[in-house]
Amino acid sequence: MKTLSVLLLTAVAAAGVPFQAQAQQERVWRCGNEYTNNATVAQQRGCKIMEGGNLTIVQGTRPVASAAPAAGGTAVRAPAGSPRVEGADQRARDGEARSVLEAELRKAQERQTQLLRDYNNGEPEKQGSESKNYQKYLDRVAEMKAEIARNESDIAGLQREIGRLPAVNR
Numbered sequence: 451m452k453t454l455s456v457l458l459l460t461a462v463a464a465a466g467v468p469f470q471a472q473a474q475q476e477r478v479w480r481c482g483n484e485y486t487n488n489a490t491v492a493q494q495r496g497c498k499i500m501e502g503g504n505l506t507i508v509q510g511t512r513p514v515a516s517a518a519p520a521a522g523g524t525a526v527r528a529p530a531g532s533p534r535v536e537g538a539d540q541r542a543r544d545g546e547a548r549s550v551l552e553a554e555l556r557k558a559q560e561r562q563t564q565l566l567r568d569y570n571n572g573e574p575e576k577q578g579s580e581s582k583n584y585q586k587y588l589d590r591v592a593e594m595k596a597e598i599a600r601n602e603s604d605i606a607g608l609q610r611e612i613g614r615l616p617a618v619n620r
Contacts, residue, residue, distance in 0.1 A: 479498060480499075481495045548618065555609065558608060565594065574590070574594060
């Protein structure tokens, strides 16, 4: 008997006859971005019935209420399971991070000064074959301008990061 049903299913599938393992018997209503199969809820909310085709609904996750920061507080918490760092150690780490960022900021500002000096208000001195090939000169000027813009962006980013660090207690 099993082989007969398997042969019948195989023949039906090979013939191209559409086949659905389990038909959906319930009606489904759409209420905006939500779907329901509860007729009373659908009538109360004025939902529209969905016809034709199958509908698959995946339930989303809800955010945890305790994950929101306390009212008026902007405290940043460490991820669960991370080791606890003592206050003095954290201040030392923050101080080290600040000194590294400030050193990077000084280097970026010095680099910006040099780039602006070389750029010479958009008219840098021509080099070698650039006197014969003006397009080479224009390409180099455009590259210099782009490098100045990138460096300005780096400086702004470093200043933002320094601003995010806790104030230094001296």
